[in-house]
Amino acid sequence: MKKSWKIISVLFFSAVILSIGCRQDPDISPSKSINFEVPPNWPKPHYAFEGNTLTQAGFELGRKLFFDTRLSRDNSISCGSCHQPFAAFAQMNHDLSHGVNDKLGIRNSPSLFNLNWHNNFFWDGGVNHLEVQPVNPIQSPVEMDEKLDNIMVKLRKDIDYRKRFSAAFGDDSIYSQRMLKALAQFMGMLVSSNSKYDKYMRGETGGNMTETELRGLNIVRQKCTPCHSEPLFSDFSFRNNGLKPSVTNDSGRGRITLAANDLYKFKVPSLRNLQYSPPYMHDGRFRTLTDVLTHYTNDIYPSPTLDPLLTTGIVLTDGEKADVLAFLATLNDVDFVKDSRFQEPK
Numbered sequence: 001m002k003k004s005w006k007i008i009s010v011l012f013f014s015a016v017i018l019s020i021g022c023r024q025d026p027d028i029s030p031s032k033s034i035n036f037e038v039p040p041n042w043p044k045p046h047y048a049f050e051g052n053t054l055t056q057a058g059f060e061l062g063r064k065l066f067f068d069t070r071l072s073r074d075n076s077i078s079c080g081s082c083h084q085p086f087a088a089f090a091q092m093n094h095d096l097s098h099g100v101n102d103k104l105g106i107r108n109s110p111s112l113f114n115l116n117w118h119n120n121f122f123w124d125g126g127v128n129h130l131e132v133q134p135v136n137p138i139q140s141p142v143e144m145d146e147k148l149d150n151i152m153v154k155l156r157k158d159i160d161y162r163k164r165f166s167a168a169f170g171d172d173s174i175y176s177q178r179m180l181k182a183l184a185q186f187m188g189m190l191v192s193s194n195s196k197y198d199k200y201m202r203g204e205t206g207g208n209m210t211e212t213e214l215r216g217l218n219i220v221r222q223k224c225t226p227c228h229s230e231p232l233f234s235d236f237s238f239r240n241n242g243l244k245p246s247v248t249n250d251s252g253r254g255r256i257t258l259a260a261n262d263l264y265k266f267k268v269p270s271l272r273n274l275q276y277s278p279p280y281m282h283d284g285r286f287r288t289l290t291d292v293l294t295h296y297t298n299d300i301y302p303s304p305t306l307d308p309l310l311t312t313g314i315v316l317t318d319g320e321k322a323d324v325l326a327f328l329a330t331l332n333d334v335d336f337v338k339d340s341r342f343q344e345p346k
């Protein structure tokens, strides 16, 4: 008895000494690089961190910034306020986004994942690079309403940030380009590729589809994937899918290019993780996926830019609708929304 206590206490104290010795925070110690893995059978990403070497310290810095309310004018909201991990980085239960002073935006916060495959950002493609994209919400009066210079003043006062910028970029200068690169490292790492559908496609355990789900996949392949194409479930093009113009008469891509041919076209969103990201469409007008299907079968709004694939709507029987809903559920990736790497840091 006595002897085993001795051994235990020796082990205990050596563990304590060892842990004191290695106390340097792994997130901010000089940087380990991270290998960005493209899921099997997926196309090459549009952005693969060119000129922005992906490291553990850079990613962790990006995560801290993403959830930091100091990026907003009155320090009240962070990127993560409108892009919540449990909602696949969309904003739960808000049709239109809410910014500082609860100012209402004109659009629904989209979910964020697999962003490295997007060649354009926002519902209208107003920005084409992940490292530039955050400037929009930061400066938008209805989102964070803050200036990059002010943010730099706030961050430079924080010793923890100085350490983290130093670990990520080699010295402790804090400036906006570095902040944007770190945010891109965090956002680019948000890869969702572990749904039941993905396991089915890779022939892994957990990927056994039911008859209903397989029938649903078949229907989706005929009627939806011309736009929501596999494996990302979007071809990232701009299309008019027959929604009646929103209350704000948002003309989408047309606002950017001013071309009549682009009026009311919006970027095709992914069909992944829909369970976590209601409501749906650019203005969050539909609360449920059943409402979405009813739109495609019954309520296509005719207009000159309506996508030719939808002029007569999509025909689906009630049974087929149930199959499609069952298949869409196989695109939910619970590993992604629960991934501890992507949660708000403590």
Ligand code: HEC
Binding pocket: 066, 071, 077, 078, 079, 080, 081, 082, 083, 097, 098, 099, 100, 105, 107, 108, 109, 110, 111, 112, 115, 118, 120, 121, 122, 123, 124, 133, 134, 137, 138, 142, 143, 144, 183, 187
């Ligand atoms: C007030 C809510 C709000 C805040 C805060 C916010 N966003 Fe967004 N985000 C939105 C909305 C709404 C859109 C869609 C805007 C549009 O299409 O015009 C969007 C779009 C995006 C997109 C484009 C996604 C796509 O599919 O094209 C990215 C990436 C993104 N936000 C990242 C961020 C980052 C990074 C921050 C913090 C710097 C941030 N957001 C802060 C509401 C917000």
Ligand code: HEC
Binding pocket: 220, 223, 224, 225, 226, 227, 228, 238, 239, 240, 241, 243, 265, 266, 267, 268, 269, 270, 271, 274, 277, 279, 280, 281, 282, 283, 289, 292, 296, 307, 309, 310, 314, 324
């Ligand atoms: C002609 C191209 C096209 C076809 C075909 C199509 N969609 Fe869409 N879909 C879009 C576009 C564009 C949007 C975004 C529209 C907007 O918000 O203005 C969209 C949005 C959605 C959304 C909302 C997603 C979100 O995050 O808000 C869902 C769900 C959806 N489609 C499901 C389907 C299903 C299921 C089918 C097949 C039955 C289908 N779509 C067929 C182009 C298409």
